[in-house]
Amino acid sequence: MYEKDGEKYYVVDSHIHFWNGGASNQKNRYGAGFTGCFYDYQKNLSPSEWVWDLEKFGSYTEDDLLHDLFDVGYVDKGIFQPTYLTDFYTEGFNTTERNGALAEKHPSRLITNGAWDPRDGEAGLDALEALHERWNLKGVKLYTAEWKGDSKGWKLTDPWSYRYLEKCEALGIRNIHVHKGPTIYPLNRDAFDVADVDEVATAFPNLNFIIEHVGLPRLEDFCWIATQEPNVYGGLAVAMPFIYSRPRYFAQIIGELLYWLDGNRLTFASDYAIWQPKWLVEMFVDFQIPEDMQGEYGVLTTEVKKKILGLNAARLYGFEVPAEARITTPGPTTGESIGSAPVDETHPVTA
Amino acid sequence: MSRGDEVWSALGAVRDPELDEPITDLKFVTEVEISGGDVRVRLRLPTYFCAPNFAYLMVADAHDVLTSLDWTHHVTVRLDDHFASEEINGGVAADAGFSGSFPGQAEGELEQLRNTFRRKAHTACLERSCRSLLEEGWEIEGLTRAHLSDLPSGSATESLLRRRADLGLTADPQAPLLVNDDGTPVDDVPRRLRYARTVRVSIDGNGIFCRGLLETRYGTADIEGTFSGIEVRKAS
Numbered sequence: 001m002y003e004k005d006g007e008k009y010y011v012v013d014s015h016i017h018f019w020n021g022g023a024s025n026q027k028n029r030y031g032a033g034f035t036g037c038f039y040d041y042q043k044n045l046s047p048s049e050w051v052w053d054l055e056k057f058g059s060y061t062e063d064d065l066l067h068d069l070f071d072v073g074y075v076d077k078g079i080f081q082p083t084y085l086t087d088f089y090t091e092g093f094n095t096t097e098r099n100g101a102l103a104e105k106h107p108s109r110l111i112t113n114g115a116w117d118p119r120d121g122e123a124g125l126d127a128l129e130a131l132h133e134r135w136n137l138k139g140v141k142l143y144t145a146e147w148k149g150d151s152k153g154w155k156l157t158d159p160w161s162y163r164y165l166e167k168c169e170a171l172g173i174r175n176i177h178v179h180k181g182p183t184i185y186p187l188n189r190d191a192f193d194v195a196d197v198d199e200v201a202t203a204f205p206n207l208n209f210i211i212e213h214v215g216l217p218r219l220e221d222f223c224w225i226a227t228q229e230p231n232v233y234g235g236l237a238v239a240m241p242f243i244y245s246r247p248r249y250f251a252q253i254i255g256e257l258l259y260w261l262d263g264n265r266l267t268f269a270s271d272y273a274i275w276q277p278k279w280l281v282e283m284f285v286d287f288q289i290p291e292d293m294q295g296e297y298g299v300l301t302t303e304v305k306k307k308i309l310g311l312n313a314a315r316l317y318g319f320e321v322p323a324e325a326r327i328t329t330p331g332p333t334t335g336e337s338i339g340s341a342p343v344d345e346t347h348p349v350t351a
Numbered sequence: 352m353s354r355g356d357e358v359w360s361a362l363g364a365v366r367d368p369e370l371d372e373p374i375t376d377l378k379f380v381t382e383v384e385i386s387g388g389d390v391r392v393r394l395r396l397p398t399y400f401c402a403p404n405f406a407y408l409m410v411a412d413a414h415d416v417l418t419s420l421d422w423t424h425h426v427t428v429r430l431d432d433h434f435a436s437e438e439i440n441g442g443v444a445a446d447a448g449f450s451g452s453f454p455g456q457a458e459g460e461l462e463q464l465r466n467t468f469r470r471k472a473h474t475a476c477l478e479r480s481c482r483s484l485l486e487e488g489w490e491i492e493g494l495t496r497a498h499l500s501d502l503p504s505g506s507a508t509e510s511l512l513r514r515r516a517d518l519g520l521t522a523d524p525q526a527p528l529l530v531n532d533d534g535t536p537v538d539d540v541p542r543r544l545r546y547a548r549t550v551r552v553s554i555d556g557n558g559i560f561c562r563g564l565l566e567t568r569y570g571t572a573d574i575e576g577t578f579s580g581i582e583v584r585k586a587s
Contacts, residue, residue: 033399033434036579040398043577044567054577217369217560219553220471220546242556249559252552260549 001325002074002309004285009306010325012313013075013277015177015212015237015269017083018102019094022059030147031088042274045241050276060273062102070109073270073277076310077319080112081141081177081212087148100135111317113139113177118160119148125167132171138317139175140168141212144196156196165204175316177210177235180222194221201229208316210267213238214257223260233316234261236308237269243283251289255297263304267313284309303327354385354422361416362392368408368468370558371475378565379409381431388424390417395431397564399579403435404461407452410443432578470532473514475554478547480511480528491541500524 002009021035039057042050052060069075080099084092092098096114103110114131116124131137145153154161156178168176180194194215201209214234215222226232234257242250257266268284270277285305289297306327314321352360362380363373374380374394382393392413396406410430417426428443430436435453442452449461480502481494489497499522502508512522520526520534529537537543570576 030434033579036577037398037400040564040567040577040579044563217553217557219556220549223549224546242559245563246559249552249556253556256549256552259545 001076001322002281002285004282007285007302007306008322008325009074009281009285010310010314010321011074011076011277011281012268012310012317012319013069013073013078013270013272014210014267014313015081015235016065016069016078016272017094018062018065018080018099019083019273020059020091020098021057021089021093022055025059025089025091025093027088027090031085031093034085034088034093038274041238045245046275047244047279050279052273057273065102065272066106068276068278069272074281075109075277077314077317078110078272079139079313079317080110082113082115083141083143083146083179084115084117085143085146087146096131096135103135111138113137113141113175114173115141115143116164117146117148118154118158118164119151121160125163128164128167129171132173137171137173139177139210140173141177141179143179145179156200161200162203165200165207169204169206174206175208175210176204177212179212180215180218194218194225197222197232198225198229201225201232205231207231208233210235210316212269214253214266216253219253219256223256226261226265233265233267233312235267235269237271238274240268240270240280240284241275243280243287247287248290248293250287251293251297254300255289255293258297258300258304263301263307264312266308267316268309281309355383357420358383358385358390358392358417361420362413364416365409365412367561368405368465369554370561371468371472371554372558374409374413377562388422389427390423390425391427391429392417393429393431395565395569396433397561397568399432399434401433403433403439403453404449404464406430406433406435407439407442407449408461408465410439411449414443469514469517471550471554473511473518473520473532474547475551476507476511476514477529478544478551479507481544481547483507484528491544494529494540494544495527495536497528498524499526499528501528 002011021031021038023032026032026035035058039054042052042057069078080103082096082099083094086092096112099112103112112135114128114135114137116128118124120127142156144155165176168174178197180197194211197209197211208231209229210233211222212235214236216238222234226234239250239253242253270280287300289299306325310325311321311327313319359375363375365374366372367374367377367379370377379394379396380392381395382391384391394410394413410428413428414426417423417428429440433439438452442449483503484494484497484501485491499512502511515522518532520530527536529540531537566574568576568579
């Protein structure tokens, strides 16, 4: 928990990784390229004291993760979002199994999501069920840009994807995290826009679709869809670190998101180990929309910050929030949200 | 104009479709070599995994603008340090089109994608122009009566006119300013402007991100780049 000026913030880091991206696990030049891209993100958007060397970045340790998230990073709960990338990495990049092993050792702090790929067909449905039994999944992470043999990507609207979403619904896996972000390499011209989210969000109103990286670099497409679909959420991984290097741009992103959605549908994430949560949490709590932009965007209230940092994700995942960090009074959302609100604001946020 | 200037100026018309900025401003062009009628150009991008369809558009457009200069004989455009460099370079050189460059992996050609970004670019430019009028004292509701001739002269207006031309919209000074991408009048002005602002924020943000990543990858005079961890020869 983070405390500042007498306010307590329950922190859920809803997008973290324990990857093995080092040279020994890289299958080919694509693996080297993928780790390298992530590393450039860290180097480009972190304060210098948080930039590692490439070797550590490729294969940091369990101790690094625990220290950065929990000893210094204020994180109360961390949610692993696996990305397999088995065409790039011999043992996979960041698998449910690798994440889950760590989560099992620290059950009060860490949980792992699973993943599926519609191109695995019938066998993949069984594998998902087994994964769910083994790890008690509350969510999955989908990576539509993943390569698999000759295929360089897939869409949420592919027929087999519907089968998997139905399976998730049947198993009670309600949180569907979808990567729609800047690593954009499926060749199909449609594979990295967010339109496919629109269709499945309508088709599966009982599932929550958390769009990681809030659609960047297609922020407006994401906002447009989220406005129409109350079960679409925005994960702030990759958007968060702009708070340090480009605070005015960060204000614009948050301002736009709060306008089109509202404060109940955004979730904090560091994307660890690309970025460390410590400085993100500190800067976010201290952050305010610059005065000359407040006419357009309003201000960020403490309540909205509390929701974004942890309460929204806690609600999606059923984490119990300590009483002192809850919000029990109706909180106004910042700005002039025109989105459809998914929650009753007078309802206390608890498990 | 020297041939070198002509080449640079031609390449300045090639834009990153998503960022809506010239590849020359974005520092994507690393080398231009002219020998008689032969031109060789090298390009680079901010990440190893930049979307191959965008990369293809830029390489193909660069090839086209240079080929259309009346003195060029043989044009070679090479993209360096990209996961699909080989396919893109080979495809553009052979005039194979995007699908032909990635047999079985890419559906259809890229005009639809290009049009999507032309519309976005128009929307973002329209927002900038409307904002300048609002700063001059116009009311939002009054903007439906604004004409192109009401805009101040300058680069923002030139940008808007260029984007209109890309969409086939008129540049007639008496033409209404506030139109949809298909030329029809906007009926809900505040909402259209609000959406346009989000488009503009999105495009601006992408530009910031890409410029930062390019510097991280290739370095600046003071900072050594990382080449995204890939061992490659640095383009000089």
